Amino acid sequence: MKAHLVTVGDEILIGQIMNTNVAWMATQLNLLGIEVARMVTVGDTPQAIHNVLKTAFSEADLVLMTGGLGPTHDDLTKDAVATFFRKELVYQQAIFDHIRQLLESRGRKVSDLNRVQALVPEGFEVIPNPIGTAPGLWNTFEEHGRKKYLGMMPGVPFEMKAIMETHLLPRLTTLSDTIILHQTLLTVGIGESNLAELIGDVTKFLGDGTTLAFLPGPKTGVRLRLSVRATSKEAAEQSLQKGITHLWNRAGKYIYGEGDTLPEIVLGELLKKHGKTIATAESCTGGHVADRLSDIPGSSAYLLGGIVAYCNSVKKNLLGVSEGNLLTHGAVSEPVVRQMAEGIREKTGADFGIATSGVAGPDGGTPDKPVGTIWVALADKDGTEAHCLQLFKDRILNKEYTTTLTIDLVRKRLLANTA
Amino acid sequence: MKAHLVTVGDEILIGQIMNTNVAWMATQLNLLGIEVARMVTVGDTPQAIHNVLKTAFSEADLVLMTGGLGPTHDDLTKDAVATFFRKELVYQQAIFDHIRQLLESRGRKVSDLNRVQALVPEGFEVIPNPIGTAPGLWNTFEEHGRKKYLGMMPGVPFEMKAIMETHLLPRLTTLSDTIILHQTLLTVGIGESNLAELIGDVTKFLGDGTTLAFLPGPKTGVRLRLSVRATSKEAAEQSLQKGITHLWNRAGKYIYGEGDTLPEIVLGELLKKHGKTIATAESCTGGHVADRLSDIPGSSAYLLGGIVAYCNSVKKNLLGVSEGNLLTHGAVSEPVVRQMAEGIREKTGADFGIATSGVAGPDGGTPDKPVGTIWVALADKDGTEAHCLQLFKDRILNKEYTTTLTIDLVRKRLLANTA
Numbered sequence: 001m002k003a004h005l006v007t008v009g010d011e012i013l014i015g016q017i018m019n020t021n022v023a024w025m026a027t028q029l030n031l032l033g034i035e036v037a038r039m040v041t042v043g044d045t046p047q048a049i050h051n052v053l054k055t056a057f058s059e060a061d062l063v064l065m066t067g068g069l070g071p072t073h074d075d076l077t078k079d080a081v082a083t084f085f086r087k088e089l090v091y092q093q094a095i096f097d098h099i100r101q102l103l104e105s106r107g108r109k110v111s112d113l114n115r116v117q118a119l120v121p122e123g124f125e126v127i128p129n130p131i132g133t134a135p136g137l138w139n140t141f142e143e144h145g146r147k148k149y150l151g152m153m154p155g156v157p158f159e160m161k162a163i164m165e166t167h168l169l170p171r172l173t174t175l176s177d178t179i180i181l182h183q184t185l186l187t188v189g190i191g192e193s194n195l196a197e198l199i200g201d202v203t204k205f206l207g208d209g210t211t212l213a214f215l216p217g218p219k220t221g222v223r224l225r226l227s228v229r230a231t232s233k234e235a236a237e238q239s240l241q242k243g244i245t246h247l248w249n250r251a252g253k254y255i256y257g258e259g260d261t262l263p264e265i266v267l268g269e270l271l272k273k274h275g276k277t278i279a280t281a282e283s284c285t286g287g288h289v290a291d292r293l294s295d296i297p298g299s300s301a302y303l304l305g306g307i308v309a310y311c312n313s314v315k316k317n318l319l320g321v322s323e324g325n326l327l328t329h330g331a332v333s334e335p336v337v338r339q340m341a342e343g344i345r346e347k348t349g350a351d352f353g354i355a356t357s358g359v360a361g362p363d364g365g366t367p368d369k370p371v372g373t374i375w376v377a378l379a380d381k382d383g384t385e386a387h388c389l390q391l392f393k394d395r396i397l398n399k400e401y402t403t404t405l406t407i408d409l410v411r412k413r414l415l416a417n418t419a
Numbered sequence: 420m421k422a423h424l425v426t427v428g429d430e431i432l433i434g435q436i437m438n439t440n441v442a443w444m445a446t447q448l449n450l451l452g453i454e455v456a457r458m459v460t461v462g463d464t465p466q467a468i469h470n471v472l473k474t475a476f477s478e479a480d481l482v483l484m485t486g487g488l489g490p491t492h493d494d495l496t497k498d499a500v501a502t503f504f505r506k507e508l509v510y511q512q513a514i515f516d517h518i519r520q521l522l523e524s525r526g527r528k529v530s531d532l533n534r535v536q537a538l539v540p541e542g543f544e545v546i547p548n549p550i551g552t553a554p555g556l557w558n559t560f561e562e563h564g565r566k567k568y569l570g571m572m573p574g575v576p577f578e579m580k581a582i583m584e585t586h587l588l589p590r591l592t593t594l595s596d597t598i599i600l601h602q603t604l605l606t607v608g609i610g611e612s613n614l615a616e617l618i619g620d621v622t623k624f625l626g627d628g629t630t631l632a633f634l635p636g637p638k639t640g641v642r643l644r645l646s647v648r649a650t651s652k653e654a655a656e657q658s659l660q661k662g663i664t665h666l667w668n669r670a671g672k673y674i675y676g677e678g679d680t681l682p683e684i685v686l687g688e689l690l691k692k693h694g695k696t697i698a699t700a701e702s703c704t705g706g707h708v709a710d711r712l713s714d715i716p717g718s719s720a721y722l723l724g725g726i727v728a729y730c731n732s733v734k735k736n737l738l739g740v741s742e743g744n745l746l747t748h749g750a751v752s753e754p755v756v757r758q759m760a761e762g763i764r765e766k767t768g769a770d771f772g773i774a775t776s777g778v779a780g781p782d783g784g785t786p787d788k789p790v791g792t793i794w795v796a797l798a799d800k801d802g803t804e805a806h807c808l809q810l811f812k813d814r815i816l817n818k819e820y821t822t823t824l825t826i827d828l829v830r831k832r833l834l835a836n837t838a
Contacts, residue, residue, distance in 0.1 A: 013455045015445030016632070018437065022460075026434030036432045037467070041441075041458040048456070055474065182433060191522070192489060193530045213430055214489065216575065225430060280706075280727070286713025287699075287706030290727040294705025297781050297814055305733035307726055308699065308709040314724035314767055318737070348733055362716050372524070390526040394550055395716055397577075 001034045001176050004056040007041040008049060008067035008077050009155055021066050021160055028169055033178040033229075034062065044068050049080035057148055062172070067155030069117070069134040078137075081152065082121035085139065089119040095126060099133045127151075127167045132159040136167065149175070179236040180229050185247050187254040188221035188263060188408045195222055199250045202226070206243050218400035219292075220262060221408075224251075256408055263407040264292045264299075270414050271302035278410065279350035280306030281319055281340040283331060284358040284374055288399045289406055304348045309340065319343035332357050332369050334377075334386045341379035341386075352413070353379040354406050360395045372398060376406045378413055385409075420453045420595055423475040426460040427468060427486035427496050428574055440485050440579055447588055450646065452597035453481065463487050468499035476567055481591070486574030488536070488553040497556075500571065501540035504558065508538040514545060518552045546570075546586045551578040555586065568594070598655045599648050604666050606673040607640035607682060607827045614641055618669045621645070625662050637819035638711075639681060640827075643670075675827060682826040683711045683718075689833050690721035697829065698769035699725030700738055700759040702750060702776040703793060707818045708825055723767045728759065738762035751776050751788050753796075753805045760796035760803055771832070772798040773825050777808070779817045791817060795825045797832060804828075 005022045012019050019041060026036045037060060042048040049068075056063045068077030082089050096118035100110040117134050120126060127136030137152040151168050153160045187195060192214045202212045209229035216222045226243045230236035248255060257266045271278060280290045290306040293299055307318050312331055315321040320343040325335040337357045345353030358374025365371035371393050377386040389405065391398045424441045431438050438460060445455045456479060461467040463486075475482045487496030501508050515537035519529040536553050539545060546555030556571040570587050572579045606614060611633045621631045628648035635641045645662045649655035667674065676685045690697060699709045709725040712718055726737050731750060734740040739762040744754040756776045764772030777793025784790035790812050796805040808824065810817045 012442070013445060013458065014449050015442045015447075015455075018439060018442045019458075020437060023431070023434045023437045026432060028434075030433050036434075037462060038471075039432065039438075039458075039460040043456060051478075052457075055470075059470075180433075182435070184435070191525075191527045193522075193532045194527065196532055197530050211429060215430055215436070225435060227429070227433065279733075282706075285710075286718075286722070287701075287709030287725060287727065288713075290706030290729075291704075291710045291818075294707075294727070294729065295815060295818070299705075300729055303705070303729050305727045305729040305737070306706060307737070308706065308713070308724045310709075310713065310719055310722050310724040314698075318724070318726070318766065347737065364719075390524065392525065392550070396714060397550070399710075399714070 001062060001178065002037045002060045003029055003034050003062040003064060004060040005036055005039045006052055006056060006063060006065040007039070007155065008044055008065065009041065010043050012041050013043055021155065021157055024157075024161065025064060025066075025164065028164060029172070030180055030182070032169070032173055033176045033180050034172060035178070035180065044076050046076060046080040046083065049077060050084050053081070053084050057143065061146065062149045062151070062175075064151045064153070064168075066153045066160050069152065069154045077152065078119065078121065081150075085121060085141075087121040087123060090122050091115070092118050092120050092126065095120070095135055098128075098135070102133055127153075127163055129154065129159055130162045130166055132156060132162075134159070136163040138168075138171075178229060178231060179233050180227060181236045181240045182225060182227045183240055183244055184259055185224045185226070185244070185251075185255050186220055186257045186261060187224065187251060188256055188404055190222065190251070190254045192216050192222050195224070195251060195254070199224075199247060202243060202246060205246060206239060210239065210243060212243075218397050219404060221254075221256070221404060256411060262292075263404055263411065264296055267407050267411045267414075268293070268296045268299055268302065270411060272298075274414065274418055276351040276414065277302050277304050277349075278352045278354065279304045279344045279348040281344035281353060281355040282306060282308050283310060283315070283340070283356060284360040285356045285399050285402050285406075286310060286360075289354065289356065289403045292403055292407070304350045307344055307347070315340065319347070330369070332359055332373060332375060334375055334388070337375040337377040338379070338384045338386050341377035341384055345379045351380055352410050354410060355379075356402050356406055358389070358391075358398070358402065360398045361393055362395060374398065374402050376402060376409065378406075378409050380413065380417075382417070385413075420481060421456045421479045422448055422453050422481040422483060423479040424455055424458045425471055425475060425482060425484040426458070426574070427463055427484065428460065429462050431460050432462055440574065440576055443576075443580065444483060444485075444583065447583060448591070450599055450601055451588070451591055452595045452599045452648070453591060463495050465495060465499040465502065468496060469503050472500070472503050476562065480565065481568045481570070481594075483570045483572070483587075485572045485579050488571065488573045496571065497538060497540065500569075504540060504560075506540040506542060509541050510534070511537050511539050511545065514539070514554055517547075517554075521552055546572075546582055548573065548578055549581045549585055551575060551581075553578070555582040557587075557590075597648060598650065598652050599646060600655045600659045601644060601646040602659055602663055603678055604643045604645070604663070604670075604674050605639055605676045605680060606643065606670060607675055607823060609641065609670075609673045611635050611641050614643070614670060614673070618643075618666060621662060621665060624665060625658055629658065629662065631662075637816050638823060640673075640675070640823060675830060681711075682823055682830065683715055686826050686830045686833075687712070687715045687718055687721065689830060691717075693833065693837055695770040695833065696721050696723050696768075697771045697773065698723045698763045698767040700763035700772060700774040701725060701727050702729060702734070702759070702774075703779040704775045704818050704821050704825075705729060705779075708773065708775065708822045711822055711826070723769045726763055726766070734759065738766070749788070751778055751792060751794060753794055753807070756794040756796040757798070757803050757805050760798035760805075764798045770799055771829050773829060774798075775821050775825060777810075777817065777821065779814045780812055781814055793817065793821050795821060795828065797825075797828050799832065799836075801836070804832075
């Protein structure tokens, strides 16, 4: 079953508010095997609403509309929809009574504008709104022998969700005939195109209805989103499992997690599980590694703290980096980053000490060490490893990627240690 | 001028990611007097892309598309657009050279898939992508005697923004016929509704075409965006200046900057100007204060470094916080946060030492110190001040607001010292 999501609202078209409704609705519909083929936002005008409905019902079986059901004069959706279906608006006393009751329970007076909210296109079913004044509406009709469905809801996110959860989702479950399943695998340390080559065309391998999307980001690394489609739950699960196995076989060494996670969440779980602690010594990342580690609730169980050693005197006095190394090799060098990682481990008593030192940019590059040259190191009881990264020209991207890669370094060491 | 925003991407249709691009783009276009009449998201299929372009160009003069320009086989936008305009795809060696250069500078190999990114519909203009591999594209044509414009960009938000800011927005400015000017004043330390009361109805004061938007954010404080609209540049400039003066008169003591700035940028300029240095001692913010200070290019001139004192032993051993204060008052207390600020100043020799210690949440609250109880302190040669904030239940929001307020504390002290 195909769906279009239609949003009516000028406040979205001028960029004042983000359309968070459609992402939530799409997730819910997907879980029922209903494919969202299009999302459209239009303004509060009869012509725009008419045009969008015409296209929607020519391409989709289900149209869910939100917005424009409020009591003010810029809420024109119901009028426009009634005109589209050539229906009259009919006053329903029961809706008005519900609105009056709700408002009075909040100490507010009912106004003439609320009467407009009790108008319903003839023949439409009224869907109760458990928490607001504007009810949802539902209409079923046939076109060229195909059943078509229209659901209308207010645009206020928590009212929309309440109506969906209590009434529309249970109803839609009975209408769908396709099962769609997704899984996301998260990788770090490899680019989108190299990953694509490594994996090959998973669509060919798994057959029609399967898609693999590559979603890169400096905080997550490249996410691989696998989607499969089938007519039974069993077939879909089997196909998804087959695809996941294929991805792990081809790209397993780069995968750090599945689903909606981040490197710092995965590492945090591992540190807790093994009772290990961590501390940071940061130059070019300027505190961002500690910051991301401490974003995770409960991180005080394993994050002892860290030192932001931005100037050389802090590297020397607080981390014990030697003057000799700073003079001979410079702050952005393997000997210095190793001493930083070992120094923070010693100062805090953490199991893992991690360190970063690099040229974040935009200035400060030299022919030997251009912007994006970044050393990272990891020290534990077994020794210290250091790596040189060649990243970007952008300061913030460099901080973010370096943090992602450094955090993942600890995960790999921890897994190797406990294998 | 009317615009449609078209997003291509299955990841949005399944609800996995929120379409943040269109809100940002709509805001930018509005400021140029370009009206966004529709936003549409469709999947990566040739038919969907064809249909959406057909509708878009029948209703709008300008169509901006994002997504589907990456190197992998699920990126079909360019093919579909070429077919729509009945153009061939032409290989451009210069694009491929740029991609190779960019990837090699990151230590990555160029792959055959990247060659696909060098294909361009015949006659389309190539818009450079300053930070990624997929270039933007631009096409101008005439239909029924009306000029029409198509801009295409990758869907990765920071790449889209880079292309818009460096190339497309300046170009679109020359196409619009209304003069819209805007200025943003940034405030910290006061909420949206109190600020609105303080300022009064600026629209009435300045007349039609003027709007004042209140844009709250944990990183900036409440931004006041004043927009004026006129048919001549002179009239617009006069009106804008009048509005800015009004805002400074009413709310000047909360304003820390104008335009596109941040507390850490404003503070950085002041520290450089007065030759002062700063260092951080962070508990609940976990490195976020140092992180934001170090986001600013050139911050190594004034940021010496910091200590993330997440556990009490780091507070004692590295910052010199007394065992007695920790036992008697707890880590979230005035005596401890004062010792942290003084300790980091002493350890690093910085002119200003700033410190945070609080209950970030979601757990760890007590009846005495509920989640959101946060102490901040500032130490310099003249003494130490400390403040208790009562913030939110959300961990990330608490870290962000605390950082914003702490940074602004230094600005105020520095201004008072040098007044």
